[in-house]
Amino acid sequence: MDTRTATRIGLLAALTAVATMIIHFPVPGVQGFVNFGDSVIILAALLFGPAVGFFAGAIGSGLADVLLGYPHWALWTFIIKGLEGLIAGHMRAQPVVAGVLAAVWMVFGYFVAAGFMYGWPVAAAAIPGDGLQGGVSVIVALLLYRALRGYVSPR
Numbered sequence: 701m702d703t704r705t706a707t708r709i710g711l712l713a714a715l716t717a718v719a720t721m722i723i724h725f726p727v728p729g730v731q732g733f734v735n736f737g738d739s740v741i742i743l744a745a746l747l748f749g750p751a752v753g754f755f756a757g758a759i760g761s762g763l764a765d766v767l768l769g770y771p772h773w774a775l776w777t778f779i780i781k782g783l784e785g786l787i788a789g790h791m792r793a794q795p796v797v798a799g800v801l802a803a804v805w806m807v808f809g810y811f812v813a814a815g816f817m818y819g820w821p822v823a824a825a826a827i828p829g830d831g832l833q834g835g836v837s838v839i840v841a842l843l844l845y846r847a848l849r850g851y852v853s854p855r
Contacts, residue, residue: 701751705748705751705752708744708748708752708756709751709752709755709756709759712740712744712748712752712756712760713755713756713759713760713763714760715740715756715760716737716740716741716744716756716757716759716760716761716764716781717737717760717761717763717764717767719735719736719737719739719740720735720736720737720760720761720764720768721735721764721767721768723735723736724736724768727826727829734829734830734832734833735764735833736833736836736837736840737757737760737761737764737781737837738781738784738802738803738806738833738834738837738838738841739836739837739838739840739841739844740756740760740841741753741756741757741760741761741781741784741785741788741802741837741841742784742785742788742798742799742802742803742837742838742841742842742845743841743844743845743848744756744757744785745757745785745786745787745788745789745792745798745802746788746789746792746795746798746799746841746845746849747845747848747849747852748789748852749789749792750785750786750787750788750789750790750792751789752785752789753784753785753786753788753789754782754783754785754786754789755782755785756785757781757782757783757784757785757786758777758778758779758781758782758785759778760781761777761778761780761781762774762775762777762778762781764777765777772817773813776809776810776813776817779809780805780806780809780810780813781806783805783809784802784803784805784806784809785802787801787802787805788801788802795842795845796838796842799837799838799841799842800838802834802838803831803834803835803837803838804834806830806833806834807827807830807831807834810823810826810830811823811824811826811827811830814826
């Protein structure tokens with residue numbers, strides 16, 4: 701990994717954490733929240749590829765969970781959000797498909813995590829909130845991607 705990539709990961713992980721922590725709404729029942737960190741994860745993956753998407757998502761979102769008082773979610777989030785960025789990065793030649801698949805993975809990942817932690821009825825109740833977060837995040841990420849793609853070099 702070169703210095704440029706490491707710097708991008710650090711900056712985008714920090715931006716992911718901030719977007720998660722500043723713009724979030726609690727979801728009753730699962731001790732979680734809806735946030736816009738996913739927009740940054742998907743955008744990072746579309747602009748810079750799967751490695752940057754993975755680490756920005758995993759580190760930034762996991763850190764946000766710890767700082768916001770949800771440490772019991774941090775490992776789950778590290779895996780779920782990291783893979784979200786990885787998926788979006790691998791599919792970035794088709795940005796809409798990349799965003800949708802990444803968001804679907806995020807909803808599924810949190811369904812499984814919440815199912816193990818709180819039970820399947822509680823997990824099912826969180827699907828609409830996670831789906832809303834994913835859908836809005838994809839739209840925001842795609843709008844930002846269209847605005848920035850000509851100004852950002854993936855290398």
